[in-house]
Amino acid sequence: MPPTLNDIARETNTSVSTVSRVLAGGTVSQRISTATRGRVLAAAKAMGYRPNLMARGLRTRQSKTIALLVSDIANPFFSQIGSLVEQSLHRHGYSLVLCNSGEDPAIEQQYLELLPQKGIDGMIVVPLVRTRKALYEHVPERMPLVILDRPIPGIAASVSSDEEQLTGLLCDTLGRALVRNVAIVAGPHHIVTHRRRAEIVGKCFHVVARHEGPAQRETGRQALLKFDALAPDQQPDAIVCTNNHLGQGVIDAMAQTEPSGILGGAGATRGTLPIIAVFDEIPMMHLLPVPIVCSMQDIPMLADACVRQLLPQLAGDTKTKIEPILLESRAVTNRAFQVRQKTQSAAPA
Amino acid sequence: MPPTLNDIARETNTSVSTVSRVLAGGTVSQRISTATRGRVLAAAKAMGYRPNLMARGLRTRQSKTIALLVSDIANPFFSQIGSLVEQSLHRHGYSLVLCNSGEDPAIEQQYLELLPQKGIDGMIVVPLVRTRKALYEHVPERMPLVILDRPIPGIAASVSSDEEQLTGLLCDTLGRALVRNVAIVAGPHHIVTHRRRAEIVGKCFHVVARHEGPAQRETGRQALLKFDALAPDQQPDAIVCTNNHLGQGVIDAMAQTEPSGILGGAGATRGTLPIIAVFDEIPMMHLLPVPIVCSMQDIPMLADACVRQLLPQLAGDTKTKIEPILLESRAVTNRAFQVRQKTQSAAPA
């Protein structure tokens, strides 16, 4: 029902190819007589012609569409990246299809197989799969691909944080705050990011307790309950959480168990609140009455790096050598953390 | 390079049509001899056949893809909806393409025209366009469509909150907290949601000041600075913000201007902090040392309603009558608000 090249050709007494050439623009359309070009252009506008992108894609084998496959776009970390990637890709003429794996390998696999069938031109993936081999069982070898956040050995196009640097920074900050004993709340061990972070922290401090579970708030809550049951002399100076969701859960639970301490600043049942150390941002952390140190990744840079890794692959550019991008992070402390620092140095135990 | 129906036909000494029928499954494939069916199925699996969805789409005129066009997916409100919609659609066999308009009419228009060209089967839109007519200038009449959050007169498939109920609830809560004077921080007047909310609030209270700007944090910050310059007797009892971003900006600015009051609970330079009233969620609001009342929409219900409005349209179901869905919200107060309530009733001014 919408007009096609054929319709325009008929209307202007030309042929499909002529119309196609005119509408293609650029050099090709230069080689058409000004007269017919004008006629075609006019007719196209008059009839409200819109190219059928599926037909074009079938022919040219590209859809001008990129897929972003993450664990959950509701996580602010990913939604911010998603938003930036979308905007950037849009400027380059690409659209973005969004896929949640929900940390479910089955769904990840479905998408990994579905997307190429859809004619996706490339993808940005936060993988569950852990090896190059497993990945390429579902994705065609030459699919332009960028691995985000969880590097896979042997895949060059990847963007992630330097976990050593990241975690080191966090440990340094804790160390300067005289932390000796920590409790760890970790996401699933099979995800590199969580595993690596927990490992490194374990080397820096004496670990009095640990709790592992899905990287969700609930896990953080349960962890705090477990830690609270520890003997008084076993209480951690800090609780390290391997991502933001876990941290939020811990903070939620702290607020429930000692509302007065949390809100009033005085009258806490605990001597001093343990420091919460997390990776990625805790929303509104600056105003939270809990000492927090947070290792923050530069999200705009992350998003930008993804696109920069992807574009040359899409262009079929083989001379641009692609190397994994490792981004540095910075440690940010909130006001409650800074206050604690001051009072502590004023009156050392 | 990937195998096609033709390749399988050649391999199995059958024809494309037979292969197509077998692979179609269901009733069609029943009418094929078990022998050939087996052969075809085996070959398909062996060769790793994957249907080319663009080709199929060209033929069947459907892409099994839905577009979600919002102002900014980085806003938790939209990213949560996006996440839920994606999961729900995935279960129904659809993929989701994500588009940010960034509140820019030009970009909205681009997408409105681009998406149908891509063969999108339907769309969920948070519109900038304000009339049915303007919308259908860019979108084909029969495109399955759901309007989200900002109803457009004359379009039945829409999901939004009942602004009267929503805002009324907020005003009631403020009224019970003895609020008389308010300041308003509003998003752009041309967006119904912001306009309507500000209007209603204006009818309930004495408005001592108002500030309008883009629905971003920065606007909220500027607003607070402006309000702080008011005469002491003109200070508002509450600051109403027409969305969460604005509210976060105001809270940020409050923390900067009086850190002691915010963090310590005592020693505020102001008599009492004004209540912050916002629409949509403020992350971590329960722990923030600022009295907040928040009119919360039921996001899972919103997302679900979108999908339920969309599916019958996709199915070409004309007997299911579509009516606008208006969802109720609830007012939620944080702990600081509740504390304030108590102290106030204990020692009334």
Place this chain on the structure above:
DNA sequence: TTGTAGGCGTTATCAC
């Protein structure tokens, strides 16, 4: 400068 024709991979309409 322009037209003809073939094909991208599917589905669908016919015949046999």
Place this chain on the structure above:
DNA sequence: GTGATAACGCCTACAA
């Protein structure tokens, strides 16, 4: 039951 054959809308040699 099965196989030609014609679209779907577009791009692009190859001719003219």
